[in-house]
Amino acid sequence: MTKFILKRCGIAVILLLIVSTIVFLLVHIMPGDPVLLMLGTDSSPDPKAVETLRQELGLNNPLVVQYKDWMFHALQGNLGNSYSEKIPVMQSISSRLPRTLELAAVSLVLACLIGLPLGVLSALRRGKVSDLVMTTGASLGTSIPVYVLGYLLIIVFSLNVFHWGIQPLPSSGYVDVSKSVAGHFQRLLMPAVTLALGLAASIMRMTRSSMLEALSGESVRALRAKGLPEHVVIVRHVIRNAFIPVVTVIGLQMGNLIGGTVLCETVFNWPGLSTLLVKAINQRDYPLIQGCILIMSAVFILTNMVVDIIYGLLDPRAR
């Protein structure tokens, strides 16, 4: 077991090295001069400013030296200075990363809370109307883009177009927990639900199919023949086996979840890492772009590592 965990960690380290190398190469393999692009191409830039920025970014050194510096600094948590905000990249990232992680984590939990029970239920009611309703809902859930779902929720709950007797929810923005706990969660609710629904649909579909597979297994027939009550068969035996493959699906959906935060944060103006990245791309702030991509990919790799390890713990065959 220890060997398995160590191996997974080793793979994660190698992947991180590859990702950081690619992110480093980003400004070097792009056509055009990043310095000129950063200064804006409309007017002919001041040669002095060009030289200063080039110096600041270390672009005058040989590539190998730059690579060594970048890796060395990155390991120490120094990702350079943001060009547009004039503050260290790590500082902007560290203020925004927790918000993105919070959004993603809350969505993941919500998605499991919605997807797992519905998947079990629809497998048990297979072929009935309620199953049809649930599977159709899941098909819709996997097809509607995150931002469309987000606007749908805004239209219904913030603009209150149906004039339901509810207090409209705030459609955008962020309030820190320390200022107002209620305000914070009010603004977290819609983006989190938006992200969760799509994920819940995938989880539900996988749970349903893996439940059906477990239900049709030989062992289930034996357990029933033994005279165990149906609920014991389902809860103790079927569900336990059925949830293992679901872990893999959750792992596979991590990339979509991170992609989803990019779109969802934009819809709801949630000031997380993704909105920072979109802003950085629009401003051609290369150090900031590199930093955001590196950190988000690192989160992605680490969560995948954790999922792999959990899977290994649950299913010894996967080790």
Next chain:
Amino acid sequence: MEILKRCMKNKKFVFSIFVLVPLIFIVLFGPMLAPNDPLAMNTANALAHSSSRYPFGTDEFGRCILSRLLVGIRPSMTVSLLGTAGAFISGLILGIIAGYVGGKVGDVIMRLVDVVLCFPPILLAMMVVCMWGAGVRNLTVVVAILYTPHFTRIAYSSTIKVRNMEYVENEISVGANTLRVLSDSIFPNILSPLVIQISLTISNAILLESGLSFLGLGVQPPDPSWGQMIGDARNYLSVNLMYTVWPSFFLSLTILATNLMGDALRDVLDPKLKESF
């Protein structure tokens, strides 16, 4: 023929055909069907509601939303269809080589392909866009690169499975030419999982293209694209609701139809999984 018959019995397949055939028609003839010039601005008539001249109303520059919808499907479809075709071909070639030749060559190919999977898809796409710029051509390349690994992995594992079958070993042992073995024995037998992957990839690619365009990193204005229209409409939700609703509805419908097509193909081509969904 047999497969087609089974497809026509599948409700999901029939539904997706009903949606996708008109869509393909719009992709081909959209600009001719458009009642107005999709780029013609008329600020005096901005954000107008539905009228006989502008059936779906107008956007913030007074452009006809219906015309923009009819034209705006093209970039999504171009990117997703050409990108998927690229990914399919390169994945097929890489996967077959890796699986058939095996050994070091196979390892190298599979590890290279894995590198692409270290990044969340949309991040890799954003990275490429910020290097080379946005636009239909670049987005197509991005989709092709992003989804090559999926096809490669499937082609690789199926090739290995088929390669060790007795009939393939027989063919090799009687001295059949390698290309012939690949085209006559391997290719037809690994095709069905790849076909299922094609429809999945197309819907993912549509999602990716529209997502990037929504963020303003995809198709560049003034050319319309559904994702970009939804992004632009964001500020006018309370003024003209339908401006957001129409592109959102058609985008979701397209993706739903493509997904259902994938489900139906899986039911038909892979009967082992038939019971599961």
